[in-house]
Amino acid sequence: MIELRDLTKRYGDKTAVDGLSFTVRPGTVTGFLGPNGAGKSTTMRMVLGLDAPTRGDVRIEGKHYGELKEPLNSIGALLEAKGVHGGRSAYNHLLCMAQSNGIPERRVGEVLEMVGLHDVARKRPKGFSLGMGQRLGIASALLGDPRILMFDEPVNGLDPEGIHWIRTLMQHLAREGRTVFVSSHLMSEMAQTAEHLIVIGQGKLLADTSMSQFIAENSRTHVRVRTPEPQRLLDVLTTEGLRPAAGAQGALEVDGGDAARIGELAAAHRIVLHELSPQRASLEEAFMRLTAQSVEYHGHAPGGVQAPPEGAQVAPGAPQPPPEGPQAPPGGTQAPPGAPQAPPPGGQQAPPPGDPQGPPPEGPGWGEDWQRRRRR
Numbered sequence: 001m002i003e004l005r006d007l008t009k010r011y012g013d014k015t016a017v018d019g020l021s022f023t024v025r026p027g028t029v030t031g032f033l034g035p036n037g038a039g040k041s042t043t044m045r046m047v048l049g050l051d052a053p054t055r056g057d058v059r060i061e062g063k064h065y066g067e068l069k070e071p072l073n074s075i076g077a078l079l080e081a082k083g084v085h086g087g088r089s090a091y092n093h094l095l096c097m098a099q100s101n102g103i104p105e106r107r108v109g110e111v112l113e114m115v116g117l118h119d120v121a122r123k124r125p126k127g128f129s130l131g132m133g134q135r136l137g138i139a140s141a142l143l144g145d146p147r148i149l150m151f152d153e154p155v156n157g158l159d160p161e162g163i164h165w166i167r168t169l170m171q172h173l174a175r176e177g178r179t180v181f182v183s184s185h186l187m188s189e190m191a192q193t194a195e196h197l198i199v200i201g202q203g204k205l206l207a208d209t210s211m212s213q214f215i216a217e218n219s220r221t222h223v224r225v226r227t228p229e230p231q232r233l234l235d236v237l238t239t240e241g242l243r244p245a246a247g248a249q250g251a252l253e254v255d256g257g258d259a260a261r262i263g264e265l266a267a268a269h270r271i272v273l274h275e276l277s278p279q280r281a282s283l284e285e286a287f288m289r290l291t292a293q294s295v296e297y298h299g300h301a302p303g304g305v306q307a308p309p310e311g312a313q314v315a316p317g318a319p320q321p322p323p324e325g326p327q328a329p330p331g332g333t334q335a336p337p338g339a340p341q342a343p344p345p346g347g348q349q350a351p352p353p354g355d356p357q358g359p360p361p362e363g364p365g366w367g368e369d370w371q372r373r374r375r376r
């Protein structure tokens, strides 16, 4: 368990972390989300005693990091994968960490095997690719077999097999009753991995809730209906107090509608339906909606100004976003079917079909993509 109470960090006049209070509990993967510069890494550094809080307190199983006798046995963390001695072999890097924490040498081989780096164990990390560096960082986090694991953007640079592997690993660790706290900007990945979410913006807590509740509370749900008689159905639904609106490709969209009731009304009036499907927004949309006011760094599409996410303030005279259109593709945020499996040694698992590694919401061109999706 990680407990934060009024945790605050100021750098000069910048408040990076602003009175955060939350608890990361064992048994589930807790996602840590926030726009660039929101304070995620600063918070994680304070958990590990690498930065001193300006105010407030953070404890690991009731203790400050500095009070842990052999910290790697209590909490394993991947913060900055490049933070290794580039000239020491991967094996020796882990061995140094093991020896300073009373961990037996055989564990070094075990974790190298787990992360798939056994073949390059004697190579120096300065020649490692981004993904290999991430794997080495994950190996050091696992070294002490700790009850708490904390990863700052662990999927950065990992290939699809690696992303699938770390997802199943984190879920496996949580199922063993460990505390798993992970930040990521890959919303589709997070939607599949985490059950609980902590969301921050400009250092402040915006949400501390379950994944499903977060999406339900921060997104628009609607039912899409297709019929060869749209006008008749529209009249029936409107008479019954529902709010149908014209959607894409001749469909009707019923805001907050109940699919069963719509189907029953259509049947009662002998209206043929070609589609009746509840639509839920994706985690990405819910996240952008909640954090719209907190985004500090906006990218711009080449040759144009991107539309701000809904809820964001538009400067006077600025171009307006296109009118509200149908949203999320169906099934954007479902949990992975079936229980996740324990990772085999070496992590040699096939990626799942249609592995949903979506692009991060930031970066050049994101505005364009976002506008396109809204218009659809």
Ligand SMILES: Nc1ncnc2c1ncn2[C@@H]1O[C@H](COP(=O)(O)OP(=O)(O)OP(=O)(O)O)[C@@H](O)[C@H]1O
Pocket (backbone or CB within 6 Å): 011, 014, 015, 016, 034, 035, 036, 037, 038, 039, 040, 041, 042, 043
């Ligand atoms: N050592 C430092 N000195 C001064 N300012 C800092 C320092 N570390 C972080 N900051 C500032 O604190 C704020 C939070 O940074 P932080 O790295 O914690 O954000 P983040 O949520 O991890 O962002 P990202 O998603 O981009 O990794 C930023 O404005 C950053 O510039």
Ligand SMILES: [Mg+2]
Pocket (backbone or CB within 6 Å): 040, 041, 042, 152
């Ligand atoms: Mg960060």
